[in-house]
Amino acid sequence: MSLLVVGTVAFDAIETPFGKTDKIVGGAASYIGLAASYFHRDIHLVSVVGDDFPQDFMNTLKAQGVNLTGLQIKKGEKSFFWSGKYHNDLNSRDTLETQLNVLEHFNPIVPESAKNVDFLMLGNLVPAVQRQVITQLTKRPKLIVLDTMNFWMDIAMEELLKTIAMIDVLTINDSEARQLSGEYSLVKAAQKILKMGPKVLVIKKGEHGALLFNKDEVFFAPALPLEEVYDPTGAGDSFAGGFIGYLAKTKDISFENMKRAIIFGSAMASFTVEKFGTERLIGLSAEDVDNRVQEFVDLVQFDISLI
Amino acid sequence: MSLLVVGTVAFDAIETPFGKTDKIVGGAASYIGLAASYFHRDIHLVSVVGDDFPQDFMNTLKAQGVNLTGLQIKKGEKSFFWSGKYHNDLNSRDTLETQLNVLEHFNPIVPESAKNVDFLMLGNLVPAVQRQVITQLTKRPKLIVLDTMNFWMDIAMEELLKTIAMIDVLTINDSEARQLSGEYSLVKAAQKILKMGPKVLVIKKGEHGALLFNKDEVFFAPALPLEEVYDPTGAGDSFAGGFIGYLAKTKDISFENMKRAIIFGSAMASFTVEKFGTERLIGLSAEDVDNRVQEFVDLVQFDISLI
Numbered sequence: 001m002s003l004l005v006v007g008t009v010a011f012d013a014i015e016t017p018f019g020k021t022d023k024i025v026g027g028a029a030s031y032i033g034l035a036a037s038y039f040h041r042d043i044h045l046v047s048v049v050g051d052d053f054p055q056d057f058m059n060t061l062k063a064q065g066v067n068l069t070g071l072q073i074k075k076g077e078k079s080f081f082w083s084g085k086y087h088n089d090l091n092s093r094d095t096l097e098t099q100l101n102v103l104e105h106f107n108p109i110v111p112e113s114a115k116n117v118d119f120l121m122l123g124n125l126v127p128a129v130q131r132q133v134i135t136q137l138t139k140r141p142k143l144i145v146l147d148t149m150n151f152w153m154d155i156a157m158e159e160l161l162k163t164i165a166m167i168d169v170l171t172i173n174d175s176e177a178r179q180l181s182g183e184y185s186l187v188k189a190a191q192k193i194l195k196m197g198p199k200v201l202v203i204k205k206g207e208h209g210a211l212l213f214n215k216d217e218v219f220f221a222p223a224l225p226l227e228e229v230y231d232p233t234g235a236g237d238s239f240a241g242g243f244i245g246y247l248a249k250t251k252d253i254s255f256e257n258m259k260r261a262i263i264f265g266s267a268m269a270s271f272t273v274e275k276f277g278t279e280r281l282i283g284l285s286a287e288d289v290d291n292r293v294q295e296f297v298d299l300v301q302f303d304i305s306l307i
Numbered sequence: 308m309s310l311l312v313v314g315t316v317a318f319d320a321i322e323t324p325f326g327k328t329d330k331i332v333g334g335a336a337s338y339i340g341l342a343a344s345y346f347h348r349d350i351h352l353v354s355v356v357g358d359d360f361p362q363d364f365m366n367t368l369k370a371q372g373v374n375l376t377g378l379q380i381k382k383g384e385k386s387f388f389w390s391g392k393y394h395n396d397l398n399s400r401d402t403l404e405t406q407l408n409v410l411e412h413f414n415p416i417v418p419e420s421a422k423n424v425d426f427l428m429l430g431n432l433v434p435a436v437q438r439q440v441i442t443q444l445t446k447r448p449k450l451i452v453l454d455t456m457n458f459w460m461d462i463a464m465e466e467l468l469k470t471i472a473m474i475d476v477l478t479i480n481d482s483e484a485r486q487l488s489g490e491y492s493l494v495k496a497a498q499k500i501l502k503m504g505p506k507v508l509v510i511k512k513g514e515h516g517a518l519l520f521n522k523d524e525v526f527f528a529p530a531l532p533l534e535e536v537y538d539p540t541g542a543g544d545s546f547a548g549g550f551i552g553y554l555a556k557t558k559d560i561s562f563e564n565m566k567r568a569i570i571f572g573s574a575m576a577s578f579t580v581e582k583f584g585t586e587r588l589i590g591l592s593a594e595d596v597d598n599r600v601q602e603f604v605d606l607v608q609f610d611i612s613l614i
Contacts, residue, residue, distance in 0.1 A: 187533060188534055
């Protein structure tokens, strides 16, 4: 079953306590597409770049089974660029520079071949643009997953709420869940957000793992304790890519299967942070992924008899 | 097998975003003793109070199987008193007042009946005083668990390191693990700390769960997502009490059994934070504890086939 990924394909310049990069390839859809491609190879990507964007990386995406028919390349324009610096704890960062460039007038066009997908992953973007994608589809996908961020809650909450009302699974981080709901307790926050439209909420807590909620149940996936985290950029997108890639592969959108999917998502995120940019997501083997998932199993597996 | 618990028995006055208490009963040994008593009933307590301390609470401890022969009651003196105010996130707090009182010249005396215990839990105290307890024992316990805090790292690091060198399991929080090791990565921090003496390290992350490390393995126990956390005071002590209580009950100090023990410890901590002070740790049934542990099992249990 086809998976459509929408989001930025862009340049980042990143500084962390462990080093600094020049302009490297990034963007939500890049991470999502790469992470999903380890599970599922029928992927369409809708995004926009300038003609400064490297053909090499587009070839890499294609080689991973990502169809780029929906990737607009704007002649004479520049790709979206973000530059940021992470603080010592790697949990917070300052944006140093944002150049919208091609993103300023982005009008997503879903190719005919992707208009009847079963799985839709809307990476972080202007909420109205995310909605524009949904309305172009000829049938309602089996599952729509949306990622967003505090920035849109600050400046476009009404638009965001309209978009959220149309989706099935929302992925946000803990402080965003608090902001969106006005509740400090994540349990209360989840119950409020689940009344806004989504049937399932994923709360990403970075190095502290992720929580999966539906109306009646909650599941927790840990993050792997890593010796070195070089660069958190793209971790949330890789998580989302692994999550929806696994669901598209297994064609099972039950809560039980979503539990597995967030473990696979967490595994993909754990790779991403080990190197700068998308580097670690390129050239993994199925065995690499399996071994990583087995580390998650070992991390939380226990066998208990009650007292 | 006997368990000896050493730590403060004291008064607290607590303010959280959810309310405020007058002087109520608290202290590390109070929480540890109560939490451990749900698993094991042969418990000795060594501590000191003034004659202002309520007989009622001592009766409660006794009724839970805690032997108070080692509890010194200082005539004409006042019990240790701490008062603090938690910030909105409940993860940080300000100390408003500390009155050492009887703790200023505390000289712990281990009763004869407790000198050959198999399990020793040293709650947070002056490191030199913790060591004084170990040296009074007639035989080396099977397991010594020690809890401490950043305060001693700030003012008595050398003393603390001497004490840590004598124990088996150290329980500290994540920022303390970073401070003690000088490493930001908890994996690296753990490996450094395990060279200081302890064979096992527990890193408590509050609402983010707890990590259990030995030289070769790591295990993660989540915290239960709770609707309301009223008062985090005593959560770490209740965790330690459940942990060592379960080990004393099962007489098994393998890493596998410690995994179970930190789940039981996490369960006891999850009760404590639901009400102010020790209230929630009094009068639980075995069924209450079992049901709570089952919630932990449900929270992280998944069944996965690799890709």
